[in-house]
Amino acid sequence: MENKIKCGQREKTKSGFHRGKQRCKCKSCGCGCTGGRNGYPEDIKQKTIKCYSKANGFRRIKRLLHIDHVSVMNWG
DSSP states (O other): OOOOOTTOOOOEEEEEEETTEEEEEETTTOOEEEOSOOSOOHHHHHHHHHHHHTTOOHHHHHHHHTOOHHHHHHHO
16 A cells, blocks of 8 residues: 655554545654545546537536546636
């Protein structure tokens, strides 16, 4: 499992679970993180931007690609 800590340190300890994902905590500074994938894959984002550039609306893109229209608005 690849957990990315903000400070960049490699020494970490397990710190419970959040929404079913393992949390970790940096041993030196105490900052925390969760592992796992966040968001949609990069190819979906590229398809979304391409559809948006062809004058498709946010809700139409939602129906075509089966993703949330608010995410489309945030990328657009």
